[in-house]
Amino acid sequence: MATADKRPYKVIGTRPVRHDGADKVTGRAKYGGDMRLTGMLYGAMVRSPHAHARIVSIDTSQAEALPGVRAVVTSADMPAQGDRVVELGEGAANMRHLTANILARDKVLYRGHAVAAVAADNVHIAEQAARLVRVEYEVLQPVMNVLDAMRDDAPILNDDVRTESLGAAPQSPDQSRPTNIAKHFLFEKGDVAKGFAEADLVIEHEFDTAMVHQGYIEPHNATALWNTDGRITIWMSTQGSFTARQQTAELLRVPVSSVKVVPMEIGGGFGGKISVYLPPVAALLSRKTGRPVKLQMSRADVFEATGPTPGSHMRLKLGVTRDGRITAGEAWIAFDAGAYPGSPVGMACMCVFACYDVPHGRVEGFDVCVNKPRTNAYRAPGSTHVAFAIETIVDEICEKLGLDPLEFRLKNASREGTRRVDGPVFPRIGMVETVQAIRDSQHYQSPLAGPCRGRGVASGFWFNVGMKSSVTATVNLDGTVSLIEGSTDIGGTRTSIAMQLAETLGIAAEDVNPTVVDTDSIGYTDVTGGSRVTFATGIAAVEAARDIQRQMVQRAALLWDVDPAAVKYDDGRLLGPAGKQFTFKELAAEIHQTGGPIIGSGTSSSATQGGAFGTHCVDVEVDPETGKVQILRYTIAQDAGTAIHPSYVEGQMQGGVVQGIGWALNEEYWYDDRGTMRNATYLDYRLPTCYDVPMIETMIVEVPDPQHPYGVRGVGEVPICPPPAAIANAIYHAVGVRMRRLPMSPPNLLSEILQRFQD
């Protein structure tokens, strides 16, 4: 696509084997759960069986008396936090809420909420002891639905929550009643009433989506050693070792410098491994026992007690002229934040109309506490929800007006200069190009025949973030470069970072050895999330390479006895006057004789990304007797800016699509009326398997982002946004039913089909 055949690069755009590959196909790679230390104890958590209850008493005496038990901790062992709001790398956190989520203080707010923890000689003794911890509860009425929780007479989860409005001065807690509505967002552009008055057709619907989980295969884990000198080391799987360090230090109220986080290999995250759950608990158990302590969640704990993404209720209205021009849009979005405030509803508000030039818009969002686990980021947080709403309404409009859905998108697409409803103006973006790619694709151009078959398209947007990264790189005598970074590698980013350093230095990707190191060994680096690593850590690597270039130029100048200004670094060679020349390798061999080590360093902090767009096309077949949907064919076109390693770009696109298919068709937190999740196993939660999906065809569109030296756009998140809408649209074209509830599982779809036949 686009610029692919005019590529000026030597390393970028190639597909080298990833540097950590051999370790990962032989079982040698050490993940957090693989940690073993001499004298290590194993821990187990005591968790609430109730969704909402007051803790009357906790009696740990029987557990402590069990042979082999070494320590028990409760919230009484956690330092008090008071009213502190702390910036933790990925947003600000209320420390009182954060600590209560680690170990419940006076109330439990969801089933699975941690109450106490045990360390013992082995995991079986620890689990047995956990069952001996006696917790007396006063059971309270849970509230599970976002609309119920917003009512005036709803049970209140947190006494200290008052509604905060974006841009409004905070309310004093003394002068107002507690509420479950933690945040209120409002965005307005233009004159919505005027916009709808100009419309020939206005479509408005309500939508519901279920809470879903990131579903990473590796459970959360942490091994902690609180040493006698007061220094704490945590070995864990995390998306961000520095935010994990900071969260742990703030929760334990120790200086950040006394905590070292050693990031182990990580078995998936998707936003769910940013918040810490286990490290402070493992550290407290270690302090009590003087030994390292390992904690690992069960799969049920992962579902019940980590950070899934919210369920939602949304109302969306879109007005268009007869010839298919959007005149106005209005959205009302409520997300269930879970037990404590902090859902991504603000981002959902900013994403809902982002694909389109909406001249008049109004978006309102609510962050609402319910008795479910505290939600967290999940791949383009908030954007998939709203894409389901807007993209199915767009499809309905196209059908009613007899317009091609891709031509409608081209006509209304956001482009460079389009003002978003939340205010800012888009820089150079690739929405149009992704729509064109799908329009011209072999898939969209091919006919689809057969009963109960339909084709759907949808687009999606995600911001992508910049934030902070650090890289150092050392030149070795043999002309290779050792690259040190702080970005934990979840999907092959060691290689995409190494490739950018290699490209800049004009050496081979294989001549760079990337290593992810602990928090004492590299400068501050933000999380592996927000589709930022290949972008921002890539910029840091390019800066480090340029730093090396400058030093190599000086060394060559010294050897040639010329002014450094007379030396040029060009494609892995140093060129001097009168045809003098060194290759990178030749000069590297001389570095000890010319002044010693050459270490380049680079950081990134101010660059922000221009945003990522994707457009998808899917063919489905619906079984009208069961409501089961089969994906027949799927094509994704996405703007990657510049694809550094195309295989891993495709991999992100394919993986995001299949997660989106799961969200669309199967996945949901299924609660009973007591607030118990009834499907907290993989078997019942049902991620897509390879038998459920076809090959996912990818079209990498390249509209370079001018903020990155090679034009990179993050690719990790936006592929999850369009699938539920695209599939809903395909289902409509297959069986004539408009789905406005996720998941579109067989029972949900079948009931709509039966309804339609009754009508």
Next chain:
Amino acid sequence: MPRVFLPPALRSLAGGQESLEMPGSTVREILAELERRHPGVQAGLCQGDGLRPGLAVCVGGAVSTLGLLQPVGPDDEVHFLPAIGGG
């Protein structure tokens, strides 16, 4: 002159305007002038000597990591938005 966009909750303090021109070469200077002309605005956007937690400032199309210290060019737009994270 820089143009500052107000969150809807603050627009009533500035006569209902969506945006207004405001002199200043940093976000801090612009906010101080805004507060002088339309008292109350600062309480909605700032806490202590920084932005309110969870709030970010977007200047010239880019979300700033400098907050109130961010330089503002004469043609820049200034927006106050929820801070963006990611998965």
Next chain:
Amino acid sequence: MAKKRVVSATINGEVVEFLCEPRQTLLEVLRDTLDMTGTKEGCSNGNCGACTVLLDGRPVVSCLVLAMEADGSEIRTIEGVARGSHLDEVQQAFLEGAALQCGICTPGFIMQTEALLQANPNPTEEEIRFYLAGNLCRCTGYDKIVRAVQAAAQKRLATT
């Protein structure tokens, strides 16, 4: 707690003896007693396939096998797939085909694929997808895994 017993099994071609309690799974013993952490733990209730090993040639989820049941058996784990310092065709195909992202499910997929190609050296895409349906991957969307299995099968067919 019941008494520990001695269990003897052949693991990756070597006779291994270990002590275990009746309640310990094969997965736990492999990882915690024998320090063979290449076999991964994803759910410990047989749903995800990350802990797949070959027990007397059959693929099993080792979290659902009691270690004592393994007495006298022949076990093959991910640590026994490479031949000396050479990766086998399946491992090589996963690497070259970028068929892993986070890599936690990879050992299980490789073991399941070894069993598949033993039973069916030239599987169709449908057969591959059916045979691997008990192994969950959350990162890749399976596309590149299925292609890697196809590539490994073709490479083996070409060399035998």
